[in-house]
Amino acid sequence: MKAIILNRNLSDKIELVETELPALKENEVRISLVASALNHRDEWSRQGLYPNLRDGVILGSDGAGKVVKIGSKVPGDWLGKEVIINPASNWGGAEHAKSNDFRILGIPDNGTLAEYVQVPYDRLHYKPEHLSWEEAAALPLAGLTAYRAVFVQGGLQAGEKVLITGIGGGVAQFAAQYAVAAGAQVYISSSSAEKIKRAKEIGVLSGFNYKDANWVEEVRATVGGFDLIVDSAMGDTLNNLIDVANPGGRIIFYGATMGNPSGFNARKVYWNQLTIKGSTMGSDGDFLQMVDFVKNKQIVPIIDQIFELKDSVAAFERMKAGQQMGKIVIRIS
Amino acid sequence: MKAIILNRNLSDKIELVETELPALKENEVRISLVASALNHRDEWSRQGLYPNLRDGVILGSDGAGKVVKIGSKVPGDWLGKEVIINPASNWGGAEHAKSNDFRILGIPDNGTLAEYVQVPYDRLHYKPEHLSWEEAAALPLAGLTAYRAVFVQGGLQAGEKVLITGIGGGVAQFAAQYAVAAGAQVYISSSSAEKIKRAKEIGVLSGFNYKDANWVEEVRATVGGFDLIVDSAMGDTLNNLIDVANPGGRIIFYGATMGNPSGFNARKVYWNQLTIKGSTMGSDGDFLQMVDFVKNKQIVPIIDQIFELKDSVAAFERMKAGQQMGKIVIRIS
Numbered sequence: 001m002k003a004i005i006l007n008r009n010l011s012d013k014i015e016l017v018e019t020e021l022p023a024l025k026e027n028e029v030r031i032s033l034v035a036s037a038l039n040h041r042d043e044w045s046r047q048g049l050y051p052n053l054r055d056g057v058i059l060g061s062d063g064a065g066k067v068v069k070i071g072s073k074v075p076g077d078w079l080g081k082e083v084i085i086n087p088a089s090n091w092g093g094a095e096h097a098k099s100n101d102f103r104i105l106g107i108p109d110n111g112t113l114a115e116y117v118q119v120p121y122d123r124l125h126y127k128p129e130h131l132s133w134e135e136a137a138a139l140p141l142a143g144l145t146a147y148r149a150v151f152v153q154g155g156l157q158a159g160e161k162v163l164i165t166g167i168g169g170g171v172a173q174f175a176a177q178y179a180v181a182a183g184a185q186v187y188i189s190s191s192s193a194e195k196i197k198r199a200k201e202i203g204v205l206s207g208f209n210y211k212d213a214n215w216v217e218e219v220r221a222t223v224g225g226f227d228l229i230v231d232s233a234m235g236d237t238l239n240n241l242i243d244v245a246n247p248g249g250r251i252i253f254y255g256a257t258m259g260n261p262s263g264f265n266a267r268k269v270y271w272n273q274l275t276i277k278g279s280t281m282g283s284d285g286d287f288l289q290m291v292d293f294v295k296n297k298q299i300v301p302i303i304d305q306i307f308e309l310k311d312s313v314a315a316f317e318r319m320k321a322g323q324q325m326g327k328i329v330i331r332i333s
Numbered sequence: 334m335k336a337i338i339l340n341r342n343l344s345d346k347i348e349l350v351e352t353e354l355p356a357l358k359e360n361e362v363r364i365s366l367v368a369s370a371l372n373h374r375d376e377w378s379r380q381g382l383y384p385n386l387r388d389g390v391i392l393g394s395d396g397a398g399k400v401v402k403i404g405s406k407v408p409g410d411w412l413g414k415e416v417i418i419n420p421a422s423n424w425g426g427a428e429h430a431k432s433n434d435f436r437i438l439g440i441p442d443n444g445t446l447a448e449y450v451q452v453p454y455d456r457l458h459y460k461p462e463h464l465s466w467e468e469a470a471a472l473p474l475a476g477l478t479a480y481r482a483v484f485v486q487g488g489l490q491a492g493e494k495v496l497i498t499g500i501g502g503g504v505a506q507f508a509a510q511y512a513v514a515a516g517a518q519v520y521i522s523s524s525s526a527e528k529i530k531r532a533k534e535i536g537v538l539s540g541f542n543y544k545d546a547n548w549v550e551e552v553r554a555t556v557g558g559f560d561l562i563v564d565s566a567m568g569d570t571l572n573n574l575i576d577v578a579n580p581g582g583r584i585i586f587y588g589a590t591m592g593n594p595s596g597f598n599a600r601k602v603y604w605n606q607l608t609i610k611g612s613t614m615g616s617d618g619d620f621l622q623m624v625d626f627v628k629n630k631q632i633v634p635i636i637d638q639i640f641e642l643k644d645s646v647a648a649f650e651r652m653k654a655g656q657q658m659g660k661i662v663i664r665i666s
Contacts, residue, residue, distance in 0.1 A: 097581030097606045153606070234599045248430030256599035263596055266567045266589035270611030273430045273486070277610075278603030 003058045003114030004312045006045060006107075012313045013046040014059065021110065021118055028118045029078055030069035031085070035137035036112040036330040037062035039170065040255075043319045045107050052108045060330075061087040061105045063112030064127055064136035074121045082127040084291075085112070085119055087141050091283040095152075104141070104281065112137075113312060115332060125287070128295050138170070138301035138327035139294065141281070145254050146174035147290035148282035149230050151182075154252045158183030160227040163219075163244065165189045165210065165237070167199050170327045171254060173302050175230045176204055181297040187223060189215070195325050202302070210237065219244045233258040238276075242268050250275040302326035336391045336447030337645045339378060339440075345646045346379045347392065354443065354451055361451045362411055363402035364418070368470035369445040369642075370395035371661040372503065373588075376652045378440050385441045394420040394438045396445030397460055397469035398665075407454045415460040417624075418445070418452055420474050424616045428485075437474070437614065445470075446645060448665060458620070461628050471503070471634035471660035472627065474614070478587050479507035480623035481615035482563050484515075487585045491516030493560040496552075496577065498522045498543065498570070500532050503660045504587060506635050508563045509537055514630035520556060522548070528658050535635070543570065552577045566591040571609075575601050583608040635659035 007015045024030055042059050044050045064084045070076070085105065092099025105111050105119065127136045149171070150156050162179045164172050167188040179186045180203035188199045189210045196207030206222070208215045219225070225246035231237070235258025241251050242265055251274065269276065282290070293299070304326035307315040315328050340348045357363055375392050377383045397417045403409070418438065425432025438444050438452065460469045482504070483489050489512060497509045500521040512519045513536035521532045522543045529540030539555070541548045552558070558579035564570070568591025574584050575598055584607065602609065615623070626632070637659035640648040648661050 094581065097579075099580075246430075247432075248427065253599070253603055255603060260596050260599045263593050266586070266593045266611075269609075270586055270588060270613050273611050273613060275608060275610040276602075277608045278599075278606050280603050280606060 001115035002309060004060065004309065005055070006053060006057050006059055007055050008048065008053070009055070014312060014316065016310055016312065019058070021116055024069060024071050024118055026071040026073040027120050028071045029067045029074055029121045029124065030116055030118050031063065031065040031083060032068045032116055033063045033065035033112055033114065033332045034133040035064050035332055036060045037138045038315055038319050038328045038330070039141050040319070041104065042106070043316055046316055050107060054108060057107055058110040058114045059106050060111035060113035061141045062137050062139070063117055064133050067124070068116075070121070078121055078124065081124070083124045084127050084136050084140055085117070086123045086125060086144070086284065086287045088144065088281045088287065089120070089123060095283055095285060098281070098283070113309065113330060125291050128291065130295070130298050131300065134303055134306055134329045134331065135301045138303055138329055142170035142327065143174050143294065143301070144282040144287050144290055145171045145280070146178055147293065148286045149252045149254045149279040150175050150178050150228070151289075152282065152286055153277050153279040154228045154230060154250055156182055156184055156228055159185070161185045161187070161223060161225070161246070163187050163189065163226040163229045165229070165231040165241075166233055167195050167207070168192070168322065168325055169232065171232065172230070173202075173326060177202055177299050178293065180204065181293075181299060184228075187226070198325050210240070216240050216243045225249065228252070230254075232256070234261055235259045236262055238264050242274060245272065245274050247272045248274070250277060252277050252279050254279045304328050306331050334448040335642060337393070337642065338388070339386060339390050339392060340388050341381065341386070342388070347645060347649065349643055349645065352391070354449055357402060357404050357451055359404040359406040360453050360455075361404045362400045362407055362454045362457065363449055363451050364396065364398040364416060365401045365449055366396045366398035366445055366447065366665045367466040368397050368665055369393045369663040370471045371648055371652050371663070372474050373652070374437070375439070376649055379649055383440060387441060390440055391443040391447045392439050393444035393446035394474045395470050395472070396450055397466050400457070401449075403454070411454055411457065414457070416457045417460050417469050417473055418450070419456045419458060419477070419617065419620045421477060421614045421620065422453070422456060428616055428618060431614070431616070435614075446642065446663060458624050461624065463628070463631050464633065467636055467639055467662045467664065468634045471636055471662055475503035475660065476507050476627065476634070477615040477620050477623055478504045478613070479511060480626065481619045482585045482587045482612040483508050483511050483561070484622075485615065485619055486610050486612040487561045487563060487583055489515055489517055489561055492518070494518045494520070494556060494558070494579070496520050496522065496559040496562045498562070498564040498574075499566055500528050500540070501525070501655065501658055502565065504565065505563070506535075506659060510535055510632050511626065513537065514626070514632060517561075520559070531658050543573070549573050549576045558582065561585070563587075565589070567594055568592045569595055571597050575607060578605065578607050580605045581607070583610060585610050585612050587612045637661050639664050
């Protein structure tokens, strides 16, 4: 079968190869993938920034396809089903945090940028019927991360004022879509006027350009402040987020693309009873609730661009450039 | 009446004077104070570090005494009652954060370092019967702050592993006593071997000297990690606290005596799903629950030393030196 593997000896760091999967285990299914999607962790793996990298591994955490073969202990009715894959496994028994055995599909295991992938059948969920194959493939990892950040860690309530920073990313877009669907008043930040305009089409009320020196004052004058902020930049934007948080507000972050903050106003945090909370991926329960929510609210993932498997280097380059608005999808079959 | 007022023209910054209170308002009671207690905010006011300072104001937030006079709209059965005072007022209608009108007894209003104090009768609670006057006076501000930090913001559950940092302070001691009473496994940190020894007498399992370079490794080797950490130092100890937090752990801080952190490991916070949350004082509901808890668990505040009102400068100096183990109480009548 065709697959995209990591090969750090090449200048592109990834290559399209012909390879075979190992024998199917008794609790696994083989899925013929129709579509896959990229996440930052794929590009970071390509850049050598992810732990436990191994040349030869098939990249990719997101996928949608049909079950074409099942292991001896898999219930027979899975055969032929149209599915999406929960890329998170071994979360463990505690909802508040993952176990040390937690892993994500694709690095160090073989992932979804291939014609076939093999996963334990307890990772399967039916493909939501209102989604195309490309949309379904775009959902799992970013949709799960956003769901936990917004609802589980963030505790969003209808009517609250929400800021989602960096609207270009997949997680941020799901977070904005979820918050709108949950009845919140949703605002975003971006350095791109075009992305702010696009965000308004999904129900976002307004956007702030965080590169404007006076964006904090603009928020105060127009919105007042935010009850919930969902961020993945951190770095020295944290003090701005603290400044635009309402008393009792929650700042949830699921990444730190701008690195560690070089400090923050501690007095403002305790005096205003603020919460700064981390979030990553989600539990099996979170995934189940996320899929239910997406079906109930008929949420459709935003797709930036669709590439063929053979054009994966171009797809990765697009993610690296950070200009996308929505998920970058790979059409496989 | 005798009272301790702020007078920044003096080298001591406070002085014992003869003064009179204004006429009692219709919703107020006059309390003949038997004992008062010091808090950091009193000493910080003396040092000019608190906002809204005004020479001539009577300091003090904590007090216990007898109701000797009531305003025209106060129910008659308050007269003669033995009471403690909730020093927090105007919290507002939202439990998750205080309103902008929130204020604390003593600065900018006249406080409890005096023979009499006048407060609205809705600030009164019956003095817990198991406490002496000095113990009752030691409870309100620190007891409230600790209750909200441990239970409301910290969400402590029985059986959890808890670290209380800086055990010398009043809030930290209440936090340790509450956590022990709630069935947690409680550890403390201090730079004083004597204070660690004293803490074990109230049920703390063990203590760590945070000035030891290897205290983080010691925690890992002996305890593993903490589910809840209650801190008021912040500064650059934050990364150590992040290092000793269990996955999903909560770091609650109610002050920042060591100033702002100069950064923190953001990846560890989101990857381990940690919470960093501020807490200050508490709502009326928190105060009510705190008093109930103290009565049910028969918690007795730890008193460091008792001073006469005329020796207040010495009492303030003891707080400034930071060597106390327990509350510094002023006996008034």
